[in-house]
Amino acid sequence: MxxxxxxxxxxxxxxxxxxxxxxxxxxxxxxxxxxxxxxxxxxxxxxxxxxxxxxxxxxxxxxxxxxxxxxxxxxxxxxxxxxxxxxxxxxxPEIAKAYRTNAEFDTHVVNQIIANFFYRQGMFEIGDCFVAETGESECTTRQSFVEMYEILEAMERRDLAPALNWAGANSERLKQARSDLEMKLHSLQFLKISQGQNSQEALSYARKHFAVYADSCLYEIQKLVCSLLWDKNLEQSPYSEFLSPVLWDNAVRELTRQYCNLLGESSESPLSVTVTAGTQALPVLLKYINVMANKKLDWQSVEQLPVAVELPEEFQFHSVFVCPVSKEQSSEDNPPMMMSCGHVLCKQTITRMSKNGAKTSFKCPYCPTDIDSTRCKQLYF
Incomplete structure (x- = not known):
């Protein structure tokens, strides 16, 4: 707060x-x-x-x-x-004041979102208990997340076999997503073999698995192979970075991200993102509601907030822009335009507010800034 x-x-x-x-x-x-x-x-x-x-x-x-x-x-x-x-x-604070009593929720959808959150966090027993107590059908993503966590748990034990098998089975889809996950996993397996001081086996592994990445990852492959010259003293070599646990952490994050991506899920839990963003926006919202209460205005009847709620970059998603004034979705003929004050409206809204170009300036609907319509810039998402 x-x-x-x-x-x-x-x-x-x-x-x-x-x-x-x-x-x-x-x-x-x-x-x-x-x-x-x-x-x-x-x-x-x-x-x-x-x-x-x-x-x-x-x-x-x-x-x-x-x-x-x-x-x-x-x-x-x-x-x-x-x-x-x-x-x-x-x-x-009395956060119940920020609740819209006229909001409608689909209980089934909300229960599925909560169950999905438990499963994607690896809390399978809690998820199963929640599903049983709410009487919901089993979440469709449960088994997929079970497989993902089996892979991640194996990686914690430095066992890359399940991860490599999954990456190999989804190799084409990973390439389409322009992910280098498979190369990262093969690199970790190569280093694991070489650190066991079995240089010949490591070279054989490199010949078998690195050839397909020669065009895109040649420099990285060269470094990996050269590290074999220091296999008995790698920590004192120019390639000591290969001993860093960060390589494993990065591979775990990339595998989690790509697994969720191929599953049609976001890399971060939607429920977690919603709650975190809502928590950060809550102080501004409560302050605004208190102001409205003092002015005896009805919070429940307001369709949109007249105050800006600033959120960090990770909570800003712009795949679709809807004009906050006209409620119309942006298009090629009606693109989003940023005004000099930083607020964004669709082009047609700005045209209407400037009386179809009859006057060049008008008041921003969200702040008292005078806007020059000729200085508005088109945004590209």
Missing amino acids: ELKSIKDAFDRVANKHKLSHTKTHEIVHMLSQELDKALSLMQDTQLDHKSILVDAKKLFTDKSPAAQLDSAEKELNVALTKYPKVLEKQLN
Whole structure:
């Protein structure tokens, strides 16, 4: 949520605590010095002990250490009292306000999405339990993800046989997707054989499997073969990069991505992406809803948000653009156009807003910027 507000409130508490500690230390030190001074004077039998005590009492009364301590502690307590309220406000907002009561959900579709999420995360027992309790039919992707995780678990054990078999069976589809996964897997198998100090077997493996990649991966093949010259001391060689576990991590990520791609699934869980993006957009949405409530406007009747919700690049998908004003899908004759303020509308919408070119400027429907229609730029997705 608003982490800056929480940090500012925490910093205020920390600063007040530091000041209170410093003030307390100063007062205690002052009292200790005055008491030591009075005791030192009282050791002199020539002086009046009563007057010494009266002077010390007067000094303590004038300094009023208790009042100073109370003042410092009061400021700290005020900051401590406000901090939980900030946490409560920022970390426990009433997110139900952001729910559209008129939204309709297909329960079957939602259940399938949730089950699919469990299976693609490898949580098969939880997925099976969820399917059984909801009374849904088995998710169609379950068996495919079982196979994927069997391959990934084998790779964790440094067993590449299942991965190579799957890549070989889908070789043509991987080539069409322009993936070098098969080459990566063969490279890892080659390195695994060579690190077993069996150079002849590694060369035989290279002759058998690297020839088809000679045109596209020649430099990489040359490096792999040359690494055999350092098979007994690879970590001290120019090819020490081949010992990095990052190579295996990259292969696992690429296999997961391509497996999901060939399965017709996105590389990231749609449910996970939706929840993460929604969480990041929620603070802006809640703030907007509160503003609407103060103005006594109905959130449920709004068709689109009049405020921009900024999301990171990984949550921006532009395979299809729909004009937020006309609700029309962009086309070659009606392409998306970016205005000088950064907002995007379809070309026909901009033409209508500029009165078919009768005037060159108009107000952006999303911000108060004056837009020059002649300066709008076409976007290509």
